[in-house]
Amino acid sequence: MRGWWRRAIASAAAAAAVLAGAAAPAQAEAGTLALAGPVAVGDQARFAYGTDAPDGTNWIGVYRSGEGPVDEEYTEPSLAWAYAPEAEGEASVDTSGLPAGDYTAYFLAKDGYAWLADPVGFTVADDRPVSFPADGITLRNAREGDAYEASVGGLASGGGGDVSFRKTGGPDWVRVGGDGTVTGTPEGSGDAEVVIEAAGADGSTAVLTATVPVRGRGQDLVGGLNVMSFNTWHAGTRVNGYHEKQLRYLIESDADIVGMQETEGEAAERLAEALGWDHWQTSGSLGVISRYPITEERGTVNASGSVKIALDGTDSEVAVWDVHLGYTPYGPYDACDSGMSVERILEREAESGRTPQITDTVEAMQEDLAAADEDPVLLMGDFNSPSHLDWTEELREKNCGYADVPWPASTVPTEAGLTDSFREAHPDPADVPGTTWSPLFPKRDGATGVDEPQDRIDFIYYAGPLAVEESRTLVAGEPKVYPDHADNEWTSDHASVMTTFSLGG
Numbered sequence: 001m002r003g004w005w006r007r008a009i010a011s012a013a014a015a016a017a018v019l020a021g022a023a024a025p026a027q028a029e030a031g032t033l034a035l036a037g038p039v040a041v042g043d044q045a046r047f048a049y050g051t052d053a054p055d056g057t058n059w060i061g062v063y064r065s066g067e068g069p070v071d072e073e074y075t076e077p078s079l080a081w082a083y084a085p086e087a088e089g090e091a092s093v094d095t096s097g098l099p100a101g102d103y104t105a106y107f108l109a110k111d112g113y114a115w116l117a118d119p120v121g122f123t124v125a126d127d128r129p130v131s132f133p134a135d136g137i138t139l140r141n142a143r144e145g146d147a148y149e150a151s152v153g154g155l156a157s158g159g160g161g162d163v164s165f166r167k168t169g170g171p172d173w174v175r176v177g178g179d180g181t182v183t184g185t186p187e188g189s190g191d192a193e194v195v196i197e198a199a200g201a202d203g204s205t206a207v208l209t210a211t212v213p214v215r216g217r218g219q220d221l222v223g224g225l226n227v228m229s230f231n232t233w234h235a236g237t238r239v240n241g242y243h244e245k246q247l248r249y250l251i252e253s254d255a256d257i258v259g260m261q262e263t264e265g266e267a268a269e270r271l272a273e274a275l276g277w278d279h280w281q282t283s284g285s286l287g288v289i290s291r292y293p294i295t296e297e298r299g300t301v302n303a304s305g306s307v308k309i310a311l312d313g314t315d316s317e318v319a320v321w322d323v324h325l326g327y328t329p330y331g332p333y334d335a336c337d338s339g340m341s342v343e344r345i346l347e348r349e350a351e352s353g354r355t356p357q358i359t360d361t362v363e364a365m366q367e368d369l370a371a372a373d374e375d376p377v378l379l380m381g382d383f384n385s386p387s388h389l390d391w392t393e394e395l396r397e398k399n400c401g402y403a404d405v406p407w408p409a410s411t412v413p414t415e416a417g418l419t420d421s422f423r424e425a426h427p428d429p430a431d432v433p434g435t436t437w438s439p440l441f442p443k444r445d446g447a448t449g450v451d452e453p454q455d456r457i458d459f460i461y462y463a464g465p466l467a468v469e470e471s472r473t474l475v476a477g478e479p480k481v482y483p484d485h486a487d488n489e490w491t492s493d494h495a496s497v498m499t500t501f502s503l504g505g
Contacts, residue, residue: 059111097240
């Protein structure tokens with residue numbers, strides 16, 4: 001998300017004070033906070049509250065269980081919130097977009113994070129009939145004669161909270177356990193279609209068709225990869241029903257490896273567990289989810305992190321780097337709004353942190369790049385910067401009169417031997433711009449109609465034996481622009497980018 005639009009749930013001033021290291025406000029005298037009734041998916045949560053220190057900016061914020069301002073300091077934006085200004089009263093917090101699960105509510109002082117009462121844990125129950133986010137799903141590849149395992153157990157929602165699974169159709173070699181685990185040893189190659197029924201404790205049922213692509217004996221387990229970079233926009237929480245929508249998008253896109261940003265420390269884990277995939281999740285922005293096993297977590301370097309993924313045991317691995325570079329100051333604003341010289345723009349790129357961040361990342365990648373002929377390397381993420389490949393002479397007018405700007409966030413990886421997969425697939429930026437920022441913010445100022453610079457700022461770079469088959473930007477549905485976005489099928493303010501690679505290119 002571009003920082004110019006960033007809005008923490010509490011006041012920006014309070015968040016800025018905490019992020020700058022200011023002490024949390026002194027705790028007021030003990031108050032009260034209580035859930036006024038049960039909460040189901042799609043409901044508002046009602047809280048009764050009381051305090052000896054009423055204020056028009058006291059508020060109730062909802063966080064995932066165990067998270068939030070546990071030390072009376074800002075940690076991440078709340079998932080939902082409402083002001084609670086009276087000495088005693090009831091406040092309704094719009095939790096209608098939250099998935100089923102356990103949450104914690106905090107009663108907080110003056111747009112800040114000092115507790116006015118002890119936090120309250122509560123559960124959002126799912127009393128809807130059991131359902132799957134899509135009619136069908138493709139599971140990880142199998143190979144003839146090799147033992148196989150996958151899972152659909154996390155995909156079902158509703159049904160009274162207790163769902164069991166069974167196979168109702170498909171090849172004899174496939175078994176489906178009551179917990180949704182799919183196992184067996186394939187007896188031939190080709191796609192195996194398995195019909196799976198989920199039955200809820202409430203008596204409701206839903207059906208999913210799971211396809212298992214089966215490779216032949218002696219074939220590589222994975223012949224191609226769909227690789228995606230996906231900025232989730234505060235984990236998707238700005239859109240109602242985001243969990244099911246994100247799952248549906250990932251299932252229908254048929255992605256294999258997804259580098260994620262703005263995960264709020266949880267989206268990668270949540271989505272991977274539902275999909276039955278592997279995941280790597282930081283406590284902040286970054287995360288990677290994979291249809292295939294993550295075999296090594298290599299930690300973080302500045303604004304990036306890395307994992308290794310085994311596509312076919314140790315015979316076929318890929319090194320994956322995920323980045324989320326600094327968002328401010330933003331180069332296109334310096335160019336389009338301020339008319340700065342290219343020299344000053346590049347100085348500001350360094351001031352933003354992006355230049356040292358991408359330099360540190362590429363330096364940390366050197367061992368992987370040196371071995372790229374053996375194990376391919378991927379670098380993806382939200383770079384918060386355009387590419388020098390897109391600011392060309394032909395697009396000078398579109399780019400506010402500028403051309404040939406050597407944006408460091410793209411020149412540094414290119415000079416290190418990495419290839420921009422989207423621009424390899426679409427060499428002419430005038431013909432296929434590949435804009436990822438932003439489907440939700442075509443205008444910065446609705447009153448004056450000032451254009452928000454539209455740019456490609458999300459990238460997938462690669463090195464090693466991969467061949468680009470295609471690359472495209474993706475959204476789900478037809479997103480309405482901010483502030484009418486809450487019911488969008490698309491849960492982000494970026495478009496994602498996905499490249500299809502064949503292995504051994």
